[in-house]
Amino acid sequence: MKLRTRSHRRMPTRDGVFVYLPDSASIMRLDAEAVTVLDRFECREGLEAAEYLAETGRGRDAAAEVLEELCDVGAIRPVEEVRPPSSSLPPMPFPLATLVLNVSSRCNLSCTYCYEYGEDKLPGQGEGKRPASMSPETALRSIDFLFESARGRRDVSVTFFGGETLLNREAIEAAVDHAEGLARATEKRVHFALTTNATLLDDDIIAFLIDHRFGVNISIDGDRASHDRHRSFKSGRGSYDTVVPKIRRLLAAARGRTRPIGARVTLTRPLPNLRDLYAHLTHDIGFDEVGFAPVTSAPNRDHALLGDDYDDLLAQYSALADDYVAAALEGHRHGFSNLGDLLRELHEGVNKAHPCGAGLGLVGVATDGELGLCHRFVESEAHPIGDIENGIDEDRRREFLEKGHVNRKIECATCFARPVCAGGCYHEAEVRYGDASHPNLHYCDWIRAWTDLGLRAYARITDANPSFFQRFERTSS
Amino acid sequence: MKHIQPVNRKAKRLAEWVAGSRDEVRALQDTDTPFGCTTVFAPGWEVDSGGGTHGLCQPIERDLYDCYHSCYWPAQVPDGLTNWPSWAESCGAPMNDWKNIDLVFP
Ligand code: SF4
Numbered sequence: 001m002k003l004r005t006r007s008h009r010r011m012p013t014r015d016g017v018f019v020y021l022p023d024s025a026s027i028m029r030l031d032a033e034a035v036t037v038l039d040r041f042e043c044r045e046g047l048e049a050a051e052y053l054a055e056t057g058r059g060r061d062a063a064a065e066v067l068e069e070l071c072d073v074g075a076i077r078p079v080e081e082v083r084p085p086s087s088s089l090p091p092m093p094f095p096l097a098t099l100v101l102n103v104s105s106r107c108n109l110s111c112t113y114c115y116e117y118g119e120d121k122l123p124g125q126g127e128g129k130r131p132a133s134m135s136p137e138t139a140l141r142s143i144d145f146l147f148e149s150a151r152g153r154r155d156v157s158v159t160f161f162g163g164e165t166l167l168n169r170e171a172i173e174a175a176v177d178h179a180e181g182l183a184r185a186t187e188k189r190v191h192f193a194l195t196t197n198a199t200l201l202d203d204d205i206i207a208f209l210i211d212h213r214f215g216v217n218i219s220i221d222g223d224r225a226s227h228d229r230h231r232s233f234k235s236g237r238g239s240y241d242t243v244v245p246k247i248r249r250l251l252a253a254a255r256g257r258t259r260p261i262g263a264r265v266t267l268t269r270p271l272p273n274l275r276d277l278y279a280h281l282t283h284d285i286g287f288d289e290v291g292f293a294p295v296t297s298a299p300n301r302d303h304a305l306l307g308d309d310y311d312d313l314l315a316q317y318s319a320l321a322d323d324y325v326a327a328a329l330e331g332h333r334h335g336f337s338n339l340g341d342l343l344r345e346l347h348e349g350v351n352k353a354h355p356c357g358a359g360l361g362l363v364g365v366a367t368d369g370e371l372g373l374c375h376r377f378v379e380s381e382a383h384p385i386g387d388i389e390n391g392i393d394e395d396r397r398r399e400f401l402e403k404g405h406v407n408r409k410i411e412c413a414t415c416f417a418r419p420v421c422a423g424g425c426y427h428e429a430e431v432r433y434g435d436a437s438h439p440n441l442h443y444c445d446w447i448r449a450w451t452d453l454g455l456r457a458y459a460r461i462t463d464a465n466p467s468f469f470q471r472f473e474r475t476s477s
Numbered sequence: 478m479k480h481i482q483p484v485n486r487k488a489k490r491l492a493e494w495v496a497g498s499r500d501e502v503r504a505l506q507d508t509d510t511p512f513g514c515t516t517v518f519a520p521g522w523e524v525d526s527g528g529g530t531h532g533l534c535q536p537i538e539r540d541l542y543d544c545y546h547s548c549y550w551p552a553q554v555p556d557g558l559t560n561w562p563s564w565a566e567s568c569g570a571p572m573n574d575w576k577n578i579d580l581v582f583p
């Protein structure tokens with residue numbers, strides 16, 4: 001029988017080699033003998049096991065043992081082994097875990113890059129056909145819908161989104177109150193999260209966020225210069241000086257009493273120095289975590305990131321990753337959350353059938369109660385999947401999820417980044433290719449380089465401080 | 478495994494699975510001679526063409542013993558051939574002593 005090495009990724013460590021096996025998303029440490037055998041079978045047409053064993057002469061038994069182990073873990077497999085491309089879904093209807101409520105499509109800022117119905121809007125979005133704010137009644141009905149659709153699930157989450165979410169405190173407060181009542185009655189646990197531009201934070205709302213243990217994400221782009229470049233009021237005045245004192249108040253009041261509070265930075269051209277920006281947000285302002293997201297926009301915009309910006313971005317992420325590793329080796333946590341999230345997935349061995357929970361465990365609700373695959377699909381004509389009164393249209397949901405399954409994405413079949421990427425964001429694919437289930441092939445190189453960066457950081461940390469990732473096990477359970 | 482060590486959580490689960498499935502295969506391979514209901518005509522768990530059990534293993538407890546005494550296959554009863562040779566010792570006359578038969582914990 002002819003055998004050959006399956007696609008994998010190697011990470012050198014102090015003694016031996018780590019390999020990442022995307023078929024299972026497992027990470028194994030190989031000794032030198034195992035690496036030799038792996039190398040020998042690295043050929044397209046494969047090699048007869050008997051032929052290889054004959055080659056090894058007197059070392060035959062030992063070689064057979066190594067080969068058997070590599071076959072067992074799936075690093076080497078028969079050439080003609082067919083893996084049926086199963087795109088099977090979990091038992092449907094899948095219980096909902098998270099509902100994202102678009103409580104307001106209005107905003108009190110007018111950031112130049114805003115996607116709230118900007119260039120990457122989908123057909124139907126931003127046409128003014130729906131109320132700008134969600135009514136408290138719709139918010140309550142949405143919560144009912146979540147609890148019904150969550151079935152036996154113990155934990156449910158409600159995320160508030162906008163526009164600027166805090167422009168509609170009425171709906172938020174109504175939803176929280178109702179959800180907590182239902183949670184008590186049904187013995188579930190409910191978690192809340194919200195994204196805000198921080199302009200409307202006052203002592204009242206800060207106390208509310210802390211009392212209900214909100215996970216808070218604040219959009220802020222760095223120091224005054226980087227932040228005010230795009231994040232301004234309608235008058236054109238920058239918002240940095242307004243938001244920073246409010247953020248400081250929130251952070252001081254929340255310390256130790258809520259989940260970590262994160263800064264979400266939108267990256268535009270020209271890219272700032274991310275290390276300095278990270279230091280400013282964590283050290284000077286006091287954020288626990290910082291996550292970066294490149295702006296989504298048409299490529300002809302001045303602020304759009306271009307090809308060489310992405311190379312620069314990767315180099316800068318790499319520098320932040322070095323800081324993360326250095327902190328981890330001393331047993332400290334570091335707040336570069338893009339990397340933290342990736343490492344958590346690599347440590348767990350997440351092997352995604354779908355790129356994200358959209359349409360599966362998560363749906364978005366528009367201001368009028370219509371459902372979308374996620375917050376970025378609400379109000380769009382692409383993939384309507386029901387509304388809170390009549391529930392999810394299960395046929396459409398199933399059809400969408402079957403098409404979006406990673407095994408349907410032929411280009412992804414041999415990609416080592418598949419377990420974490422699974423084709424990437426549906427919304428991005430819908431905008432770029434007019435088809436949400438299309439793999440996002442325009443950024444594969446970048447995703448692979450980023451995944452590789454994560455794997456190497458994981459190997460460096462595990463090699464020198466194996467217990468570091470246990471903290472992730474506690475928090476993820 | 479001697480040459481490969483699991484590192485992340487998924488790898489640990491995979492390694493446990495590999496170890497478990499190997500033992501299972503060995504248990505079957507370690508017996509040189511084939512025994513049991515596959516080599517002789519010994520209808521056991523089935524029913525006859527009319528859906529009844531009357532003309533098959535008599536008495537009915539023979540089902541139990543057919544798998545236990547002569548078969549190495551891990552069936553729903555312990556295999557007496559390799560692993561639990563004394564499992565049914567306390568059960569001389571099944572009609573009366575069946576209560577003495579206990580569970581085994583592999
Ligand atoms: S979209 Fe690209 S990077 Fe992502 S899994 Fe598919 S081939 Fe790999």
Ligand code: SF4
Nearest residue numbers: 356358374425426427
């Ligand atoms: S990754 Fe894309 S499709 Fe998935 S939830 Fe996020 S925005 Fe929506």
